[in-house]
Amino acid sequence: MKDKLARNISLYRKEKGLTQEELAQILGLSFQAVSKWENAQSMPDISLLPLLSATLEVSIDKLLGYTSQDRPISIYEDVYKTQEYYWGTEPNKACYQVLQLMPPTRHLKVLDIGCGEGKDAVFMARNGYEVSALDISDAGIEKTRRLAEKNGVHVNVFKADIQDYRLNTHYDIIFSSGVLNYIKPDFRKEIFDHYKHYTNEGGLHVLNVFVNKPFIAPPPEKESNSYKWHSGELLSHYHDWLIKDSSEVVFDCNSSGIPHKHAMTKLIAQKITVLA
Structure with missing residues (x-):
């Protein structure tokens, strides 16, 4: 899970056009903390997940690598x-x-x-x-x-x-x-x-x-x-x-x-x- 979370934080941060430092400022952390997350050296504290999810505009489930099952995700x-x-x-x-x-x-x-x-x-x-x-x-x-x-x-x-x-x-x-x-x-x-x-x-x-x-x-x-x-x-x-x-x-x-x-x-x- 750590590797998947690391990739997803990096992916959705870039999608939002945020640098590691900008994301860190929003979360009240150092940019080194975000860098460690994205390099799978550590994981965010569970208490940060709601704010991280809201900032990146992606659900916690998807951030953790779980695809939502409650709605169609393909037109097919x-x-x-x-x-x-x-x-x-x-x-x-x-x-x-x-x-x-x-x-x-x-x-x-x-x-x-x-x-x-x-x-x-x-x-x-x-x-x-x-x-x-x-x-x-x-x-x-x-x-x-x-x-x-x-x-x-x-x-x-x-x-x-x-x-x-x-x-x-x-x-x-x-x-x-x-x-x-x-x-x-x-x-x-x-x-x-x-x-x-x-x-x-x-x-x-x-x-x-x-x-x-x-x-x-x-x-x-x-x-x-x-x-x-x-x-x-x-x-x-x-x-x-x-x-x-x-x-x-x-x-x-x-x-x-x-x-x-x-x-x-x-x-x-x-x-x-x-x-x-």
């Missing part, structure tokens, strides 16, 4: 509760590129960030990868488990918010489709540097993001916590990796029952050992 929560699979069960085409570029001829660990109903995570587990997957939707997690069971495979699926979840183990492949737009722009560099650090040498990142285009109307879903990317922005985080694919497509979508279009950038990048 209700549609995932149906028997049908909202996104279908056919894997993303990028999954086949993973098979081509890094086939499971040896033990390989995959992390699917924002697995939805599990179609991609289950596909990769069926093909011999050790798969972990996370999502913020309870219904999506349950459907991922059911789909894995139906296919006779295991997926280590768990609930997490990509804004504040951080890895604690290395992976060979990090995969994410359609969810990275929930990361606020100010925190993208820190989060992607973290993902890169926890990727084994030779590992792959296979990702896509929705990008802004002036000739495409905004999607009908009104998501206040979704933040579009710009063309080339995802690629900029991987200037030190080998780029296998960096393409952009415009496609039709009917996910909300209203026909519309999206522009999306795909990136496949490989971590290569730096020569001395």
Whole structure:
């Protein structure tokens, strides 16, 4: 808990635009105290949590790393509760590129960030990868488990918010489709540097993001916590990796029952050992 609290204090302090010294002044402490919290050297006294929560405008539960269970936190929560699979069960085409570029001829660990109903995570587990997957939707997690069971495979699926979840183990492949737009722009560099650090040498990142285009109307879903990317922005985080694919497509979508279009950038990048 100490490490998670440390990350969250730092994350939400920066989100509020406060320095360590400014936060310390509000709390009536020295900035060294805040620095120790954020470095997981100590924890705030329990009596400070209400003021800390109010100052950072985040609940104590979320500050401690617990996601609220009493309200929908994804616009897909209700549609995932149906028997049908909202996104279908056919894997993303990028999954086949993973098979081509890094086939499971040896033990390989995959992390699917924002697995939805599990179609991609289950596909990769069926093909011999050790798969972990996370999502913020309870219904999506349950459907991922059911789909894995139906296919006779295991997926280590768990609930997490990509804004504040951080890895604690290395992976060979990090995969994410359609969810990275929930990361606020100010925190993208820190989060992607973290993902890169926890990727084994030779590992792959296979990702896509929705990008802004002036000739495409905004999607009908009104998501206040979704933040579009710009063309080339995802690629900029991987200037030190080998780029296998960096393409952009415009496609039709009917996910909300209203026909519309999206522009999306795909990136496949490989971590290569730096020569001395």
